[in-house]
Amino acid sequence: MxxxxxxxxxxxxxxxxxxxxxxxxxxxxxxxLQLKFMARSIVVAYADDILIAVRGDSIRAVEKYANAxxxxxxxxxxxxxxxxxxxxxxxxxxTRRKKRENNDITIYLHFKPLEQVTQMKxxxxxxxxxxxxxxxxxxxxxxxxxxxxxx
Numbered sequence: 001m002x003x004x005x006x007x008x009x010x011x012x013x014x015x016x017x018x019x020x021x022x023x024x025x026x027x028x029x030x031x032x033l034q035l036k037f038m039a040r041s042i043v044v045a046y047a048d049d050i051l052i053a054v055r056g057d058s059i060r061a062v063e064k065y066a067n068a069x070x071x072x073x074x075x076x077x078x079x080x081x082x083x084x085x086x087x088x089x090x091x092x093x094x095t096r097r098k099k100r101e102n103n104d105i106t107i108y109l110h111f112k113p114l115e116q117v118t119q120m121k122x123x124x125x126x127x128x129x130x131x132x133x134x135x136x137x138x139x140x141x142x143x144x145x146x147x148x149x150x151x
Contacts, residue, residue, distance in 0.1 A: 032076050041069050046123055050084075059093065063105045066091075070107060084109060091116045094131050 029045055037043055042053040052069055056062035077084060086109045093105045093116070106113045119128040119135055126136035 028080060028082070031080070032073065035072050035076060037069055037072070038065060040065060043069070049123065051122060059095075059103060059105055062093070063107065066105075066107050070109065074109070086110050086112055086114065089114050090120050092118065092120050092127070092129055094127075094129055096130060 040055050044051045054066045091107045091114045
């Protein structure tokens with residue numbers, strides 16, 4: 001069996017929304033999901049979005065584990081010549097603890113700390129730091145009300 005390998009440098013990506021784009025991205029992203037992540041981490045990918053959920057016994061432990069996992073992904077992205085957008089990346093600490101402690105968490109991307117938020121929209125669902133959905137329900141109710149008035 002003869003193996004042939006052809007390489008061509010790519011200077012530009014495909015435009016967003018083209019039919020070839022999702023297939024190529026899924027092919028590329030698959031190798032990211034094959035990385036060896038810690039048992040305390042869950043990595044979820046959908047289209048070009050990635051979510052890393054890390055659990056720990058303390059906020060400092062979560063920060064340490066999350067930065068370690070992000071470091072693995074950073075190494076993968078350098079090898080694949082892909083750069084994640086730090087302006088679209090956010091960090092949210094989800095906890096139901098009543099303890100008064102410093103809830104600031106610092107996760108780095110491209111040597112810059114990511115913005116910590118108390119709510120985020122992921123795949124169309126608004127989640128908050130207590131993992132409650134009141135903001136999402138309010139948002140959807142407002143959208144439905146506007147739609148009904150337009151009809």
